[in-house]
Amino acid sequence: MKSLSIIDSLRPFSVGFDNMFKHFEDLHSNDLDAFETNRVNYNITKVGKQDYNIEVALPGVDQKDVNVSVEDNVLKIKSFSKNKVEKDDREYLYKGVEKENVCASFIIGKDIKVEEAVMEKGLLSIKLKEENPLPKNVKEIPISKRQ
Incomplete structure (x- = not known):
């Protein structure tokens, strides 16, 4: 080990x-x-005191080909592109947008909940919220004297 x-x-x-x-x-x-993350472009932003957003760029990927899940405090994002060769009559001078399988993992805290995931124009936006953060309590323990 x-x-x-x-x-x-x-x-x-x-x-x-x-x-x-x-x-x-x-x-x-x-x-x-668990973190089989491949090269993926993303942003993580904090909105207010308890809200977060993760934005993942998925150019050319359809919403139905994206899976978002939370497993043991790991937020996993996967996209599955179809391996079909599409008939395309265009002649590419440069082809920089590929439909690739994407896998990204993010560790989230136990008190972070995924509120929603929205796909719009090739950008997956996941809204996270911190629920009931535990207050920091200081408790003094009295010391007694044994007799």
Whole structure:
């Protein structure tokens, strides 16, 4: 098994984070297969205090050929182009827009929810919202004296 020196060095200073450490170990041992992202153009923007947008450029891709899913806090975007050779009578001097299969993955927090995905003019826009962020509470623990 591969070792993660950073994760292993944090273990003595944490209690109850075994699931988080296992998640990072799984990512490392699977060589980041969960993030099979290929070259894709995208923007991530923050709108207000709790809203985010991810825009992914999908030129020439139809809405019906795009799949957006959330699996274990990973937002996955995939497009499937048809492998047909379309009959085209045009003579291209330069062909820079290809219908390629696209795969992009983004880690999102547990309190981030996908509100909607909209495809318009070759641009996929995914709206995310942070729901009920946990307030930062400081709780002092009283120290008693044993008798």
